[in-house]
Amino acid sequence: MSRPLPRLDNDNRAFWTGGADGELRLHQCQDCQAFIHPPRPVCRSCLSEHVKAVAVAGTGVVDTYTVNCQKFSPTAEVPFVIARVAIDGAPGVILTTNIVDCPVDAVDIGDRVRVKFEQHGDVWLPLFVKAS
């Protein structure tokens, strides 16, 4: 499936390339431990600039989802599942993603999922699969 890809910069590179090492990386404040997503060079909880990308477990829970049936993109095959996944160990961080490798009607709110990276050139997209 062809996808629009993010332009890499110093703020987002850790997130989009962590998959090269099999790691889901999120920005975390080193002073108050809050997570900062989207990644920025300042903590939105305590305004500390002492932030860095850290690896999280790469598992999470489906917060909500939709089955997209409309061919909004000429290159994406429908139907497919779009979901918001609440990331384990990173309170407040929710990623929009796809749940793959299962029938579209097999996904529900509350499902446990784990990351599965899909490489597109210099970008590793964090997709998710159901945790068995």
Add this chain to the structure above:
Amino acid sequence: MRTNEAFITGVGMSEVGTKLTRHPLLLTLDAIKEALAESGLAIGQIDGVSTYPGRVPAYLGFSPVGADEVIDALGIRATWYAGGGEISSQLGAVVAAAAAVRAGLARHVICFRTVYEAAAMARPDEYPALRRDRVDGSSQWTAPFNAISAANWTAQYAMRHVKRYGLTREQLAQVALTDRANALLNPRALVREPLTLDQYMAARMISTPLCLYDCDRFTDASTVLIVSAGDALDEVKCTPVRIAAMAGTVERHSWDQPEWMACYPTGADLWKHTDYKPDDVDTVQLYDGFAFYPICWLEALGFCELGEGGRFIEGGKRIALDGELPLNTFGGQIAGGRLHGFGFAHEAVTQLRGNAGARQIKNDPRVAVCTSGGGPLATALLLARD
């Protein structure tokens, strides 16, 4: 009359259609002329302009005309103006204008929203969309997952209502059915065909649980509201409608980081600025780019509890034109046309003035709520004819 407050005086609207060939600046002019005629104001009395989201060169169909162009083209001498997208959704432009007239920065402000998406899509050579190799900004968090449409982002909130609160398709259908029924009585409505529940239930899905009839469609039109200062009403010939309260709370402009949509804090905040209560409201004109939004707005504004919106509109009688709380009496965006937020304020004013013709609400409505957005951005206005 309360001289330190802001009022909506003239309202105007261009032809509403798809694939129009009339220049979008001229559609804007059509709506401005209608608003001026209604208010009795001349263009020389206009000293402010406010718009959302300003001219968007990368996607001209979305917003082909900016405040700069209107000021220059119409020879307006503006003592205050604003236009931009980083504001609390479309009607944020009206909030800004109201603040400006209350501060004495202008007396009569033209607020406009011009859309040209259907025409631009039909004539891409004339109105090209900028193509980028890569996405950035907020798009990077959704587009790589082919979550491209606002239908996808909205559908995820709607699915949570389905699973958590038991929202049914029959309940959701009442928004589109009400819109379609009201549009039959509005000569300017974009979609003037009846819709039955059976047709709705048989419709194809766009992004579950939203089906084809839950979505608005690209429209070409311009909508204008003139916001006037309370101490300038002696220059106006029409019945002024007071902006009794306004709210536009945004916590995080994002489709996935917030737990809830921005309509919830915005709806709650609206009542902090007024002595009016939800029970005083005669009609609600609630943003419905997707049919799910009015359900959330009804909850957010306190007409019912969180999660009860579906049951509140069940069967459709309560929100019908002759019901206790008529909703989107011009057809909303789903049937009235994607006027993008401004249509709701235009209709609220039209109803409060008794100018709605065949779709006029009975019993002399005096208080209305109108809203725009609801997802990551939201604005609510309480309008009153005192």
